Amino acid sequence: MSGSADTASVGATKAEFPEVPFAILNADGSCDPEYRELIDDADVVRVLQTLWLNRVIDQRFLKLQRQGRLGFYMTSTGEEATTIGAAYCLRDDDPIFLTYRELGALLWRGVPLEMLMNQLIGNGQDVNKGRQMPIHFCFRDWAVPSISSPVGTQLPHACGFGYASRLRGTAQVPLAFLGEGTASQGDFHTALNFAGVFRTPCVFVIRNNGYAISTPESQQTASESLAIRASGYGFPGIRIDGNDFLAVINAMGQAVERARGGGGPTLVEALTYRIGAHSTADDPSVYRSADEPERWRALDPLERLTAHARWRGLFSEEDERAWRESCEARISALVTACEAWPPPPLETLFQDVLRDPGLQLRRQRDRYLAYLRVREPDAHEVP
Amino acid sequence: MSESKSMNMIGALNQALDLYLERETNAVILGEDVGHFGGVFRVTAGLQEKYGVERVMDAPLAEAGIAGMAVGMALGGLEPIIEIQFADFIFPAIDQIVNELAKYRYRSGAQYAPKVVVRTPYGGGIRGGHYHSQSPEAHFVHTPGLRVVFPSNPYMAKGLLLAALECPDPVIFFEPKRIYRASQGDVPLEYYTVPLDRAWTMRHGEDATLVAWGAMVPICLEAAALAEGEGYDIEVIDLASLAPYDSATVERSVTRTGRLLVVHEAPQTCGFGAELVAGVQDVVFPYLEAPLRRLGGFDTPFPYTLESHYMPSADRILFELRELIDY
Numbered sequence: 001m002s003g004s005a006d007t008a009s010v011g012a013t014k015a016e017f018p019e020v021p022f023a024i025l026n027a028d029g030s031c032d033p034e035y036r037e038l039i040d041d042a043d044v045v046r047v048l049q050t051l052w053l054n055r056v057i058d059q060r061f062l063k064l065q066r067q068g069r070l071g072f073y074m075t076s077t078g079e080e081a082t083t084i085g086a087a088y089c090l091r092d093d094d095p096i097f098l099t100y101r102e103l104g105a106l107l108w109r110g111v112p113l114e115m116l117m118n119q120l121i122g123n124g125q126d127v128n129k130g131r132q133m134p135i136h137f138c139f140r141d142w143a144v145p146s147i148s149s150p151v152g153t154q155l156p157h158a159c160g161f162g163y164a165s166r167l168r169g170t171a172q173v174p175l176a177f178l179g180e181g182t183a184s185q186g187d188f189h190t191a192l193n194f195a196g197v198f199r200t201p202c203v204f205v206i207r208n209n210g211y212a213i214s215t216p217e218s219q220q221t222a223s224e225s226l227a228i229r230a231s232g233y234g235f236p237g238i239r240i241d242g243n244d245f246l247a248v249i250n251a252m253g254q255a256v257e258r259a260r261g262g263g264g265p266t267l268v269e270a271l272t273y274r275i276g277a278h279s280t281a282d283d284p285s286v287y288r289s290a291d292e293p294e295r296w297r298a299l300d301p302l303e304r305l306t307a308h309a310r311w312r313g314l315f316s317e318e319d320e321r322a323w324r325e326s327c328e329a330r331i332s333a334l335v336t337a338c339e340a341w342p343p344p345p346l347e348t349l350f351q352d353v354l355r356d357p358g359l360q361l362r363r364q365r366d367r368y369l370a371y372l373r374v375r376e377p378d379a380h381e382v383p
Numbered sequence: 384m385s386e387s388k389s390m391n392m393i394g395a396l397n398q399a400l401d402l403y404l405e406r407e408t409n410a411v412i413l414g415e416d417v418g419h420f421g422g423v424f425r426v427t428a429g430l431q432e433k434y435g436v437e438r439v440m441d442a443p444l445a446e447a448g449i450a451g452m453a454v455g456m457a458l459g460g461l462e463p464i465i466e467i468q469f470a471d472f473i474f475p476a477i478d479q480i481v482n483e484l485a486k487y488r489y490r491s492g493a494q495y496a497p498k499v500v501v502r503t504p505y506g507g508g509i510r511g512g513h514y515h516s517q518s519p520e521a522h523f524v525h526t527p528g529l530r531v532v533f534p535s536n537p538y539m540a541k542g543l544l545l546a547a548l549e550c551p552d553p554v555i556f557f558e559p560k561r562i563y564r565a566s567q568g569d570v571p572l573e574y575y576t577v578p579l580d581r582a583w584t585m586r587h588g589e590d591a592t593l594v595a596w597g598a599m600v601p602i603c604l605e606a607a608a609l610a611e612g613e614g615y616d617i618e619v620i621d622l623a624s625l626a627p628y629d630s631a632t633v634e635r636s637v638t639r640t641g642r643l644l645v646v647h648e649a650p651q652t653c654g655f656g657a658e659l660v661a662g663v664q665d666v667v668f669p670y671l672e673a674p675l676r677r678l679g680g681f682d683t684p685f686p687y688t689l690e691s692h693y694m695p696s697a698d699r700i701l702f703e704l705r706e707l708i709d710y
Binding site: 095126127128129131132136138139140145146148150153155156157158159160162164165167168170174190191197198351352353355358360361 | 409411437438440442443445447448450451452453454455456457458459460461463475478479482483486487488489490491492493494495496527528530551552580626627628629630631662
């Protein structure tokens with residue numbers, strides 16, 4: 001391994017990744033015929049349906065949170081071309097290391113809506129046993145590891161998983177999402193550096209949506225782009241229009257293929273915009289003008305993919321209306337059903353810290369149960 | 384009967400790693416200088432040569448990256464064993480250890496349970512100053528989701544490390560570097576484990592109980608031998624596992640002796656001794672002949688020139704014991 005940083009090797013690294021266009025979709029929804037083959041008609045419809053489902057869930061859960069029926073929620077409105085498009089390029093067993101704004105990736109992967117709802121509500125049916133805030137998903141059967149709130153911690157995990165995949169010969173390619181703010185974290189640097197050194201199969205996707213809560217990108221980095229940082233780690237970085245579904249799957253498809261073929265990691269910076277607030281605890285009117293999100297609505301990935309579908313003669317206004325209504329009905333029915341489940345049993349509070357609870361935790365649990373026996377004699381089954 | 388051989392703790396730890404890598408092909412070692420060089424303390428010597436660069440890896444110099452990559456490796460089906468070169472350097476990795484490794488099983492509803500063993504040399508007495516001497520165990524004991532283990536001699540080192548490697552839980556394995564070479568003993572050459580989360584009575588006695596772990600165990604045994612010369616009969620317990628810890632063994636002992644002195648190197652305030660005396664007093668309170676007492680390091684950064692004043696010594700332990708016995 002050479003320690004030199006000569007420009008030729010940086011140049012060679014850049015050349016490893018084929019030139020990809022920043023954007024593919026034209027304003028009228030058309031595209032160059034060579035890119036039409038990136039996705040067939042049936043998938044265009046499925047993606048649009050997933051995007052609509054994503055919007056309906058976001059709107060519905062935002063309302064539930066405002067009604068006090070949900071502790072917290074985070075929408076991904078405006079960023080779905082990136083989240084769905086990146087997942088679109090994966091094999092079903094490729095792990096997706098998520099942050100808290102990629103519901104679309106889970107919907108595309110096919111995680112059942114009921115399982116998502118159970119997590120958001122934190123009821124006793126949640127496979128995560130109601131242990132995390134809404135949006136902090138984990139669905140192992142769908143190759144979705146656990147989301148945590150400290151940002152960037154998932155990046156070295158993706159690198160390590162890629163290493164394991166290569167050593168064990170499973171050919172899985174981990175995908176890790178991050179926001180542009182997270183590119184300021186130490187874990188971003190260490191993960192990309194380790195991925196470069198060990199040439200691990202993995203793809204890092206930055207959703208550059210302009211803001212980390214209130215802080216604009218200009219306060220995160222003095223670099224002209226985030227994508228160019230990849231050359232400092234010895235692998236390619238590319239920047240694309242993250243609201244252009246075809247541009248996303250074109251770049252992502254090549255990055256995933258490259259990783260699976262032993263070519264190593266790729267950094268993809270997808271330029272997009274967070275139309276909504278950071279979370280239900282945020283008020284964006286304090287830090288950005290009202291017309292800014294409106295300007296971005298013109299670049300809404302849903303509008304653009306819809307225009308593309310119409311250009312192909314797909315997904316008419318009538319199809320759209322029918323699908324949206326069916327989504328709304330499905331979600332309403334599911335929310336009612338999922339809200340009816342009881343919370344996780346008390347005993348789960350004390351489980352899964354280690355495989356078996358240690359002596360100290362057993363004593364704490366027993367003391368708490370002794371208290372409950374006095375305070376609420378009939379409420380809890382004592383195991 | 385199995386063959387055994389006299390060796391130091393480094394040899395015993397190296398054997399444990401060798402046996403485990405041989406048995407479990409998904410086990411890998413990652414750390415700074417652990418590969419070709421065999422580790423700055425030589426604990427991984429010869430392993431890269433035997434198991435290859437893919438399984439015994441020199442990592443870039445970034446503890447957070449080592450810990451974070453290990454979590455991902457474990458999620459991907461490997462059994463990473465990482466070395467943090469000195470426990471003093473574990474702090475850059477603390478987010479990955481505390482917020483990720485420790486919480487993963489719980490927060491995922493046990494869908495995932497990444498198993499990582501973090502080996503790290505700790506402790507003073509080697510003239511290492513602030514940054515090659517600390518004993519940061521309390522941080523990790525205070526983090527639900529981790530096991531914290533300390534060997535005190537070569538036999539325990541090999542058996543506890545193999546048990547840690549087999550254990551489905553993440554383990555922080557603190558190695559007492561001061562006695563890496565000084566501690567010598569007979570170690571079976573075969574594969575064996577020493578159970579985790581139980582304490583070991585190293586010496587029986589009736590007048591007072593000393594509890595310690597790691598490098599303070601031999602110091603306490605030395606103090607007990609000195610006390611014997613003064614007519615005191617001291618029990619010495621090697622706690623070995625601090626999380627979870629075997630308070631039952633300590634409680635049984637103190638119920639008999641009526642006196643407890645906990646000895647550790649870490650700063651006394653909020654050190655593990657504080658937990659131990661609070662944890663056992665609930666049970667031993669009616670049997671006490673003297674206050675429960677701790678002897679820890681001072682609440683100062685670890686010193687350099689005056690290190691010998693900082694480290695609990697056999698003579699200071701004896702001084703405290705006399706006061707407790709005459710209370």
